[in-house]
Amino acid sequence: MRVVVTGMGIVSPIGIGVDQFWNAAINGVSGISSIQSFDASNQHSRIAGEINEFNPACFLSAKQVTQTDRFTQLALHAANQAMADAGGLDNYQPRRLAVSLGSGMGGFSTFESSATRKLQNKSIPPFSVPRIMANSAAAWIATQFGLKGVNLTCSTACSSGANAIGMALDLLRSGKADAVVTGGAEACVLPLTMTGFEALQALSINFNADPVRASRPFAQGRDGFVMGEGAGILILEKEEEAIKRGARMYAQLAGYGCACDATHIVAPDMDGQVAAMQAAIDDAGIMPDQVDYINAHATSTPLGDVIETNAIKQLLGEHAWEIAISATKSMVGHSIGASAAIGSIATIMSLHTGTIHPTINLDVADPQCDLNYTPNRAIQKKVQVGMCNAFGFGGNNASLVFTTL
Amino acid sequence: MDIAELETKVIEFIASKAEKVDASNITNASRLEDLGFDSLDTVQLLFDAEEAFGVNFDGEEVRGLRSVGDIIDYITRHPPTASS
Structure with missing residues (x-):
């Protein structure tokens, strides 16, 4: 049995949507710049790959925005694209539709902001816990699209997204699902998170004045990674079912x-x-x-x-x-x-x-x-x-x- | 702020958070449930009201707030907090 990719969606520092992302990628565009989302003047690493043009109010109600962390919002936007790209999954029974998502940190933006309030002896937002929990994004994707089958979240740090996609492959092969919405989401361009990676001396600190040159894999002078954020979502199906419903197939996940x-x-x-x-x-x-x-x-x-x-x-x-x-x-x-x-x-x-x-x-x-x-x-x-x-x-x-x- | 002014501000605030209700249809007697706020919406409403009115909604008493009048009454009986 072969498993194929029939839809993709992405929110990244170099583009929202696969076309914009890929056009920027093949042209070597950098999405790294000085941090905009918070005052980073006290950080050693003051640069990141941020998604500055992202506005969750464009696709979520005010109430939904209140109830979701940024990592969930990024995931939902990518999932919307991927689902539209796949032409929807209406051919399948809802209980046979799964989600397998990866996130290393989950709703850490909410964790940091709520913890700050608590340390100031202020009340915290009532949706703090459902925003922070790592499976929040997977649950919201399921709710938005009525995906009532298996719903998994994998948190294995930097390999979370790969394991989530691998788990999706296993779900299809084992017969536990007929189609899976899978991928990863992260939104941790945040003071505490970055300070944590700085403490491990893992982040680049020598390119604050020249951000686009900072992320330089394999090059001389590289001095650590540059924090980024984003989400990527794939729709996976069994090949024979995808053919039956006339879906476009990008590749096989082999x-x-x-x-x-x-x-x-x-x-x-x-x-x-x-x-x-x-x-x-x-x-x-x-x-x-x-x-x-x-x-x-x-x-x-x-x-x-x-x-x-x-x-x-x-x-x-x-x-x-x-x-x-x-x-x-x-x-x-x-x-x-x-x-x-x-x-x-x-x-x-x-x-x-x-x-x-x-x-x-x-x-x-x-x-x-x-x-x-x-x-x-x-x-x-x-x-x-x-x-x-x-x-x-x-x-x-x-x-x-x-x-x- | 006198009580009439407070009532107007609370009603306008609740209307801004309600999804389908106009301020002109809200009175002191309006029940939050009837305005579309379920229990979780209500805790979110009270959290947002803390910032707006400088009052901490805290403790057992908060769980009994059911109507617009209950909230106005609570605010009048609790002075603004320094941290807000």
């Missing part, structure tokens, strides 16, 4: 693999990354030398990009130098639980259009990063097998394999 480092709570480990990629390839029933393209996790941290490079070499051997790799985060920053959903959309668009978006800010590569990362300019290349990587805190590694139909 494989999902995950593996835990079980070594360190935050430091990446090559073996776990190799294991996840290998598991995804095995699950897809292909050979490693069939991989044409990898949408790398590539957050722009000094250590992480080298380890992922080594993991790809370990997995593919000589073939590692023959494939194209690119880092979507060079343009949008790191949107944690949404990042792999956004990376998956980039991977699917590469399969669908034959264009691979560039890794920007890659003028001089780190000597330890010596693969083809598609520096600075998009390339035309027929891609039949694309893999999207996501590696999260907790040693949580997940990879997805998409193929042409």
Whole structure:
């Protein structure tokens, strides 16, 4: 049984909607700028990939806006697009329609604002808890579209979105659902969240005066990741059902693999990354030398990009130098639980259009990063097998394999 | 603020939060439930009213507020808080 992607929606720092996002991505547009949403003058990292044009009142009532955190609002907007793109799922029984969503932090914007009020001995908004809870976005998507089947939320830090999409694949294969709305959402360009990552020395701090150059995966001079936000949503269905209802099919989701480092709570480990990629390839029933393209996790941290490079070499051997790799985060920053959903959309668009978006800010590569990362300019290349990587805190590694139909 | 002025302001405030009710149709006797506020809408209304009127809606007594008049009465009996 094959599982196919029949709809996509995205809210990102370089565009709302797949067309706007992809046009910006293939043109190497950066969505990184000085933080607008709060006074960041006390932060070490004062830049982020924010979605400044986003207005939830355009698609939610005033009451719904009050009852939802920003991560849910981003997810709902992407889900609206994806559902429209798929032409709706009215052919299916509501109890057979599932949601599988990823978010690393959940409603942390509400958590921070409510905690601030509580510490000032003020009352907090009555919808604080249902806004904060990690499954809020999945529940709202279900409610908006009447999706009455399985409703799951995966929270595995930076790999949340990939695991959520993988779980959706498993739901379809196991017969627990006929169609799944899946992806990831995150909205954590926030003072406490960013201070937390700053304390780990994980964020870029040397490019506050030149934000567009800050997120520079694989490049010399990179000094940490740039916080981002966004949401990416896919509609997955069984191929035969999608054909029956005449749906447009972008690609096949052919494989999902995950593996835990079980070594360190935050430091990446090559073996776990190799294991996840290998598991995804095995699950897809292909050979490693069939991989044409990898949408790398590539957050722009000094250590992480080298380890992922080594993991790809370990997995593919000589073939590692023959494939194209690119880092979507060079343009949008790191949107944690949404990042792999956004990376998956980039991977699917590469399969669908034959264009691979560039890794920007890659003028001089780190000597330890010596693969083809598609520096600075998009390339035309027929891609039949694309893999999207996501590696999260907790040693949580997940990879997805998409193929042409 | 005298009581008549307070009544007008509370009614206008509630009308601004109600989805389908005009201020001219709201009186002191109007029950919040009849204006479209379920129990969760009511706690949200009271939370928003804290900012608007500088009063903390807190404690057991708040759970008994059912009508527009109840809210006006509560505000008159509780002085504005410094933190609001």
